[in-house]
Amino acid sequence: MSIIHNDRGEPIIQIANEFTVIQVGYTRTGSGERLVITSPRLGFQTHLDPLQLESLTWQTPTCTRRCSTRPTDRARNSKRAPCRSIQKGLIPLGFLDGKVALVTGGGSGIGRAVVELYVQQGAKVGILEISPEKVKDLRNALPVDAVVVTEGDATSMADNERAVADVVDAFGPLTTLVCVVGVFDYFTEIPQLPKDKISEAFDQLFGVNVKSNLLSVKAALDELIENEGDIILTLSNAAFYPGGGGPLYVSSKFAVRGLVTELAYELAPKVRVNGVAPGGTITELRGIPALANEGQRLKDVPDIEGLIEGINPLGIVAQPEDHSWAYALLASRERTPAVTGTIINSDGGLGVRGMTRMAGLAP
Ligand SMILES: NC(=O)c1ccc[n+]([C@@H]2O[C@H](COP(=O)([O-])OP(=O)(O)OC[C@H]3O[C@@H](n4cnc5c(N)ncnc54)[C@H](O)[C@@H]3O)[C@@H](O)[C@H]2O)c1
Numbered sequence: 001m002s003i004i005h006n007d008r009g010e011p012i013i014q015i016a017n018e019f020t021v022i023q024v025g026y027t028r029t030g031s032g033e034r035l036v037i038t039s040p041r042l043g044f045q046t047h048l049d050p051l052q053l054e055s056l057t058w059q060t061p062t063c064t065r066r067c068s069t070r071p072t073d074r075a076r077n078s079k080r081a082p083c084r085s086i087q088k089g090l091i092p093l094g095f096l097d098g099k100v101a102l103v104t105g106g107g108s109g110i111g112r113a114v115v116e117l118y119v120q121q122g123a124k125v126g127i128l129e130i131s132p133e134k135v136k137d138l139r140n141a142l143p144v145d146a147v148v149v150t151e152g153d154a155t156s157m158a159d160n161e162r163a164v165a166d167v168v169d170a171f172g173p174l175t176t177l178v179c180v181v182g183v184f185d186y187f188t189e190i191p192q193l194p195k196d197k198i199s200e201a202f203d204q205l206f207g208v209n210v211k212s213n214l215l216s217v218k219a220a221l222d223e224l225i226e227n228e229g230d231i232i233l234t235l236s237n238a239a240f241y242p243g244g245g246g247p248l249y250v251s252s253k254f255a256v257r258g259l260v261t262e263l264a265y266e267l268a269p270k271v272r273v274n275g276v277a278p279g280g281t282i283t284e285l286r287g288i289p290a291l292a293n294e295g296q297r298l299k300d301v302p303d304i305e306g307l308i309e310g311i312n313p314l315g316i317v318a319q320p321e322d323h324s325w326a327y328a329l330l331a332s333r334e335r336t337p338a339v340t341g342t343i344i345n346s347d348g349g350l351g352v353r354g355m356t357r358m359a360g361l362a363p
Pocket of ligand 1 (some may be wrong): 109155283
């Protein structure tokens, strides 16, 4: 056993034998320290907060079984999800070393999972988030030396410019823009859309789901061209198929598909532009005031898990972190140098549903 020091001069306990080396150190977050366990030879790292540390000495047989459940079993029975801490462990280190990213809508759901993975993989991250509660939570939970949070509205040019300035001031040249903000129409179909609300609802939903992307891209453009960076937009199964929302949501996500195509053309060869299209995912995705469903959250929809699981061939009830590696891959120009204008469909295979039965090997 020996004591070594990391780049910041913090001590790390190193334990080695002839087969392996394990390093145990800590990192500081806004809400306290985390134990960091690293296997440098294998390139694995895991972070444990005090509660998770305590849980190691409090394992019940049920929890141990849940933690060792394989992802395929999880798909078959979503209620047996593995513990998040264990699921997040044993992931290669440093995939995004040297990247400086801005994530819009990083306060919860898919955006938050992207932020956490990017930080874990070595990126420095700025976040533009509208909810003051989520901003507070982000500042408490994430390492201050890797994350800067700007409270603001992604539909405002000034707020986007402020977020770009904040992340560049904190961490240097911006390499990556990830737009994840979004709102939903809660499947309001044309017969149910109130005549006198369509215009307002359109402006609210398209403002967040479409216009914000243009504003974020414009605010970050000089940096991204200068640094030959990457843009990743968030679409949905609704950008490809009907019924994943009403006409407002579906047409807004088709519009984002247009943005991926046009921006990838306009910004090549300097900046790559790609998208991720998640399928149904258990999150807090909100509605809009004009449709009086802004207080609704997707995860509160009755039997949402059954609904999602029942329509995709892989039987996936996606959690936000199930999409985050797609965003990491598209942020790594080193690993995907030939990819632009592309969308990763992270939806359990909605595009390959069969006519007579959903999945070939389904019982
Ligand atoms: N949850 C799903 O089933 C699903 C499926 C396909 C696509 N998506 C898309 O994924 C994206 C993320 O959604 P989610 O499900 O993680 O929901 P979420 O509500 O958990 O995440 C959206 C985040 O954006 C923030 N936000 C909303 N409007 C903002 C604004 N104007 N400025 C700044 N921040 C703002 C919210 O506060 C929230 O933190 C959205 O674009 C959504 O359309 C979600």
